[in-house]
Amino acid sequence: MTSTTILLVGHGSREPAGNDEIEAFTARWRLAHPQWHTELCFIEFAEIGVDQGLARAAQQAQRVIVVPLILNAAGHVKMEIPAHIAQARQRFPGVRFDYAPHLGVCDPLLAVLQRQLRDCMQALDMPDPGGTGVVLLGRGSSDRLANGEMAKMARWLQEESRHELVDLAFTGITTPRLERVVQRQALIGLRQIVVLPYYLFTGTLIQRIGRQVAHLRLQYPGVRFALGSYFGFEPEVAGLLAERVQGLLNGSLAAVPVSAEAAQWQGHRHDDDHHGHDHHHGHEHHEHAPRATQA
Numbered sequence: 001m002t003s004t005t006i007l008l009v010g011h012g013s014r015e016p017a018g019n020d021e022i023e024a025f026t027a028r029w030r031l032a033h034p035q036w037h038t039e040l041c042f043i044e045f046a047e048i049g050v051d052q053g054l055a056r057a058a059q060q061a062q063r064v065i066v067v068p069l070i071l072n073a074a075g076h077v078k079m080e081i082p083a084h085i086a087q088a089r090q091r092f093p094g095v096r097f098d099y100a101p102h103l104g105v106c107d108p109l110l111a112v113l114q115r116q117l118r119d120c121m122q123a124l125d126m127p128d129p130g131g132t133g134v135v136l137l138g139r140g141s142s143d144r145l146a147n148g149e150m151a152k153m154a155r156w157l158q159e160e161s162r163h164e165l166v167d168l169a170f171t172g173i174t175t176p177r178l179e180r181v182v183q184r185q186a187l188i189g190l191r192q193i194v195v196l197p198y199y200l201f202t203g204t205l206i207q208r209i210g211r212q213v214a215h216l217r218l219q220y221p222g223v224r225f226a227l228g229s230y231f232g233f234e235p236e237v238a239g240l241l242a243e244r245v246q247g248l249l250n251g252s253l254a255a256v257p258v259s260a261e262a263a264q265w266q267g268h269r270h271d272d273d274h275h276g277h278d279h280h281h282g283h284e285h286h287e288h289a290p291r292a293t294q295a
Contacts, residue, residue: 002037005061010069012042018203050084058092065248067100074146077102082262098255100244105149108236110156120194120226129162132192133185140170171205192224199230
């Protein structure tokens with residue numbers, strides 16, 4: 001039995017490549033951190049669910065650190081995973097379960113967006129940033145605080161760049177959608193638009209975004225588009241997670257408390273429409289996801 005197990009929790013995707021990427025991320029994580037015993041489970045669309053992952057971890061460790069591979073704090077982070085942790089604490093009273101913070105809004109992820117924006121601008125042959133619109137494209141949630149995290153990141157990106165307009169769009173649940181934001185930017189005369197997906201790994205929604213941008217290129221032949229990629233294999237993601245784990249291990253970071261409301265959570269609420277369900281995930285087996293593309 002190990003003293004501590006790190007349990008990574010991915011969302012899971014209907015698209016097999018999405019789960020494959022999370023598996024690949026976990027394999028790289030294990031190689032980078034051989035001192036930690038690491039297991040992986042998924043919220044859905046995969047064989048090993050959260051309950052099973054927690055049980056496996058508890059049976060081989062005295063302490064389990066639960067690390068969500070989630071960008072924003074919507075229902076999965078606030079209610080569903082904590083409910084599973086509360087149940088695991090009852091099932092395994094001799095095991096300590098600590099819940100790490102989700103990735104959230106932070107400087108390391110801002111650095112990823114800044115790098116992707118630079119790559120997209122290079123793909124567009126370095127146009128004037130003042131005449132180039134930026135769209136930060138997220139999943140969208142019925143949780144206004146999760147949407148607020150996206151708005152905060154868009155504002156940070158604008159303040160740390162020379163772009164006069166960094167807009168926010170969503171692929172589902174809430175508005176505005178990508179098509180509406182592009183329409184507005186084109187109407188005010190912007191002739192280059194950079195679309196930056198705010199997703200961790202590949203999946204059906206990443207594929208949909210690619211099709212949407214291809215359609216927009218046909219719809220707006222006078223506008224050049226560049227499309228960024230999801231975050232999964234960027235070094236800042238793994239580095240941020242490692243900082244969280246190390247902080248919980250050495251006591252410099254407090255675990256996220258499991259609220260009484262979350263402990264009583266019973267349902268499975270999805271922030272999604274009825275088609276193409278995927279949150280912020282997806283990737284392929286490569287060192288870095290493909291970078292900017294240009295029409």
